[in-house]
Amino acid sequence: MLENIRVVLVNTSHPGNIGGAARAMKNMGLSQLVLVDPQDFPSADAVARASGASDVLDAAQVVGTLEEALVGCSLVLGTSARDRRIPWPLLDPRECGVAACEQAQQGAHVALVFGREYAGLTNEELQRCHFHVHIPSDPAFSSLNLAAAVQVLAYEVRMAWLAAENQPTKTPKLEATAIQSSQPVTADELESFYAHLEQALVEIKFLDPAKPRHLMSRLRRLYGRSEVSKLEMNILRGILTETIKAARGEHSEREKVDV
Amino acid sequence: MLENIRVVLVNTSHPGNIGGAARAMKNMGLSQLVLVDPQDFPSADAVARASGASDVLDAAQVVGTLEEALVGCSLVLGTSARDRRIPWPLLDPRECGVAACEQAQQGAHVALVFGREYAGLTNEELQRCHFHVHIPSDPAFSSLNLAAAVQVLAYEVRMAWLAAENQPTKTPKLEATAIQSSQPVTADELESFYAHLEQALVEIKFLDPAKPRHLMSRLRRLYGRSEVSKLEMNILRGILTETIKAARGEHSEREKVDV
Numbered sequence: 001m002l003e004n005i006r007v008v009l010v011n012t013s014h015p016g017n018i019g020g021a022a023r024a025m026k027n028m029g030l031s032q033l034v035l036v037d038p039q040d041f042p043s044a045d046a047v048a049r050a051s052g053a054s055d056v057l058d059a060a061q062v063v064g065t066l067e068e069a070l071v072g073c074s075l076v077l078g079t080s081a082r083d084r085r086i087p088w089p090l091l092d093p094r095e096c097g098v099a100a101c102e103q104a105q106q107g108a109h110v111a112l113v114f115g116r117e118y119a120g121l122t123n124e125e126l127q128r129c130h131f132h133v134h135i136p137s138d139p140a141f142s143s144l145n146l147a148a149a150v151q152v153l154a155y156e157v158r159m160a161w162l163a164a165e166n167q168p169t170k171t172p173k174l175e176a177t178a179i180q181s182s183q184p185v186t187a188d189e190l191e192s193f194y195a196h197l198e199q200a201l202v203e204i205k206f207l208d209p210a211k212p213r214h215l216m217s218r219l220r221r222l223y224g225r226s227e228v229s230k231l232e233m234n235i236l237r238g239i240l241t242e243t244i245k246a247a248r249g250e251h252s253e254r255e256k257v258d259v
Numbered sequence: 260m261l262e263n264i265r266v267v268l269v270n271t272s273h274p275g276n277i278g279g280a281a282r283a284m285k286n287m288g289l290s291q292l293v294l295v296d297p298q299d300f301p302s303a304d305a306v307a308r309a310s311g312a313s314d315v316l317d318a319a320q321v322v323g324t325l326e327e328a329l330v331g332c333s334l335v336l337g338t339s340a341r342d343r344r345i346p347w348p349l350l351d352p353r354e355c356g357v358a359a360c361e362q363a364q365q366g367a368h369v370a371l372v373f374g375r376e377y378a379g380l381t382n383e384e385l386q387r388c389h390f391h392v393h394i395p396s397d398p399a400f401s402s403l404n405l406a407a408a409v410q411v412l413a414y415e416v417r418m419a420w421l422a423a424e425n426q427p428t429k430t431p432k433l434e435a436t437a438i439q440s441s442q443p444v445t446a447d448e449l450e451s452f453y454a455h456l457e458q459a460l461v462e463i464k465f466l467d468p469a470k471p472r473h474l475m476s477r478l479r480r481l482y483g484r485s486e487v488s489k490l491e492m493n494i495l496r497g498i499l500t501e502t503i504k505a506a507r508g509e510h511s512e513r514e515k516v517d518v
Contacts (some may be wrong), residue, residue, distance in 0.1 A: 246506035
């Protein structure tokens with residue numbers, strides 16, 4: 001599906017940026033790179049900055065015009081730094097990622113178009129785009145590095161793709177026992193813990209049962225919001241057991257020392 | 260508000276990446292850069308890649324250890340490429356941006372920590388982080404360029420910031436002292452707590468210094484994600500102090516009873 005989304009770089013000056021863009025694409029699972037009239041390509045600088053993504057560079061299609069780069073595309077999204085005189089439908093990067101994925105999933109081809117390092121896309125080129133995409137940078141310093149701009153849009157495409165694929169982005173593969181011990185404790189387990197904790201605090205004379213004040217409610221608030229796992233609860237209960245033993249002088253070693 | 264969020268680069272090899280990171284930060288409205296033991300800085304390569312963001316480089320703080328870089332921070336978010344044996348609370352970049360903004364808006368200081376180009380952060384460094392952040396890259400080609408990773412997280416911080424700016428702030432009005440004591444503790448305060456906790460666990464003989472296993476890292480994970488407030492920390496520290504006294508049989512009342 002992601003192979004339906006191509007990145008189009010128009011008239012790039014610095015081959016290092018082409019390499020950086022290729023790396024950003026491959027990191028995010030994109031592979032289709034089209035270069036419109038690049039000023040210096042192929043180039044060792046591009047390969048160096050691609051850092052392992054030279055397969056994307058090798059497969060890159062080099063064409064003479066934006067028109068050729070967009071052949072077959074039913075959705076064209078063009079990055080734009082500035083507000084233009086002619087208002088155009090404008091997306092932020094997140095909306096761009098969602099739109100690109102929706103189209104690509106239906107089998108359509110999508111182009112993400114990036115302009116020149118210093119001058120961006122011309123008005124004519126921008127008018128070939130169905131939507132403009134603006135990366136919300138600080139107006140006081142708004143021009144992103146080309147590879148950084150590709151990174152942001154490719155990242156949003158991947159986030160939308162992962163959401164659409166319904167693949168959880170964080171899949172820790174755990175053994176059954178690990179899953180069990182990482183499960184949060186139940187309310188009754190938490191109540192037993194609070195009773196044990198209160199007992200220990202009395203034993204170490206931190207809590208005066210005659211003047212309990214807000215102590216237990218504050219500790220309930222802390223542990224209540226922490227989603228304590230079963231494993232962590234075992235540790236906390238173990239600490240309380242040993243604390244009570246220590247307060248009572250019941251440690252075998254301690255007794256030995258005392259004698 | 261964004262000035263409460265610092266970017267920490269640990270032991271960076273290539274000064275060009277420091278420059279690229281500075282540019283990405285400034286594009287997204289971030290200005291606080293901290294460099295932990297950079298291999299080559301200051302550097303002309305950094306200035307070249309910063310491309311107009313050399314003010315961020317000039318103001319960068321260079322320190323010797325991660326600990327120094329995190330002084331004053333109550334939320335530390337560390338980028339991690341790999342699944343770890345001990346699972347840690349994991350955020351995606353979007354969740355990271357929201358969490359960083361929420362904290363920064365309450366006046367707390369936040370660190371986004373990035374590791375070495377080839378080796379990332381060490382396990383010890385990762386354990387100093389309250390949350391790990393994973394940029395959901397293609398598992399077949401997962402390692403982002405350092406400046407590109409900074410770009411993605413800085414972009415998500417900005418998106419969260421813009422969303423928050425457009426919403427009325429929902430901060431209940433609290434008394435000055437209540438606000439202060441409900442503020443989360445800083446990373447250095449948390450480190451002192453862990454040292455105190457470890458000492459207490461040894462005193463009550465729950466922790467054998469010769470065989471520490473994963474105990475402290477599991478407790479770090481629990482308290483690290485709980486956003487412990489200053490008031491709660493006072494309670495926890497008080498409990499530890501009394502626990503140690505009890506273990507040593509130093510309680511005045513206990514002595515009285517013993518006599």
